[in-house]
Amino acid sequence: MHQKEDEEVPLNDDVYHAGSDSDDFNDKYDYAAAKRPRRGWRSCLGMTVSLLAIILVSGLTGAWISFAFLNMDQNCALHTTQWYVDIKYAFKEFDGHFMEENIYRKNASAEVDAAWEALGVDYRAGVISYEDGLASGLDSSFVQRNPKYGGGFLVNVEGLHHLHCLNLVRKSLYFNYDHYKAIGTHAFMNEGHAFQLHVTHCLDTIRQVLMCNVDTAVLGQVWATKEDPMAFPDFNTRHMCKNYDAVREWGEKLQAPPNDELPPDFLVIPTPEQIIPKIP
Numbered sequence: 001m002h003q004k005e006d007e008e009v010p011l012n013d014d015v016y017h018a019g020s021d022s023d024d025f026n027d028k029y030d031y032a033a034a035k036r037p038r039r040g041w042r043s044c045l046g047m048t049v050s051l052l053a054i055i056l057v058s059g060l061t062g063a064w065i066s067f068a069f070l071n072m073d074q075n076c077a078l079h080t081t082q083w084y085v086d087i088k089y090a091f092k093e094f095d096g097h098f099m100e101e102n103i104y105r106k107n108a109s110a111e112v113d114a115a116w117e118a119l120g121v122d123y124r125a126g127v128i129s130y131e132d133g134l135a136s137g138l139d140s141s142f143v144q145r146n147p148k149y150g151g152g153f154l155v156n157v158e159g160l161h162h163l164h165c166l167n168l169v170r171k172s173l174y175f176n177y178d179h180y181k182a183i184g185t186h187a188f189m190n191e192g193h194a195f196q197l198h199v200t201h202c203l204d205t206i207r208q209v210l211m212c213n214v215d216t217a218v219l220g221q222v223w224a225t226k227e228d229p230m231a232f233p234d235f236n237t238r239h240m241c242k243n244y245d246a247v248r249e250w251g252e253k254l255q256a257p258p259n260d261e262l263p264p265d266f267l268v269i270p271t272p273e274q275i276i277p278k279i280p
């Protein structure tokens, strides 16, 4: 009780003096104000921590976004294919001329064949490492090179196979067929239905590639010919393209030696359950 009274006295004293003595009021005011920084110190620390957290999170987000943009080419390539070489995108003008024939579409000849072959359309199967094969969607049941010769999977580069297919369709066109039948190599060694299956397999592969990568760009029309102006689609368009040549070079380097140079134990012998009943 006595202590409580002691406490009450100064409090009453404060109240009493606050209104009557401005110096004393200022003392009390100063006293109260002096307390504030102590309360503020804690909230200031809280605010600093929050602020640092915000800076850190936005910094990391910014870094992540800029990283994604800096590696746009790689990110695009990785998002759209199972495995990728060092992909760079660059603008390329399509040769869409209607009347002028470039080397890839001229009448069948050794020169035209050489132009297509330079694209890597006839490269042999190559070998990639076991790990790269797994990352590309293969599993241990796929054909492998004997560990004795370095192991890994036997593979063909998809894009090169697609062009190989387009080349076969080209050779099979009614106005080219006789030329290539006379040469009689590769697909043209087969007759009738077997040949037809090869060509339609190729045609349908190309259909699926085109649908998979469907281009949503548009073709504009131009006014053509002075003497008789007509609206004609302009197929000479600009496209953002992958560096095809780097992919071709990769496929070229991957190639295993020609079949007749391979040792008889080049491939890992499959177990019976690894052999599928018919041609897929």
Ligand SMILES: *[C@@H]1O[C@H](CO)[C@@H](O)[C@H](O)[C@H]1NC(C)=O
Residues within 6 Å of the ligand: 107, 175
């Ligand atoms: C290409 O072949 C066609 C016949 O299929 C022929 O009319 C044309 O003259 C040939 N072009 C050249 C440049 O040889």
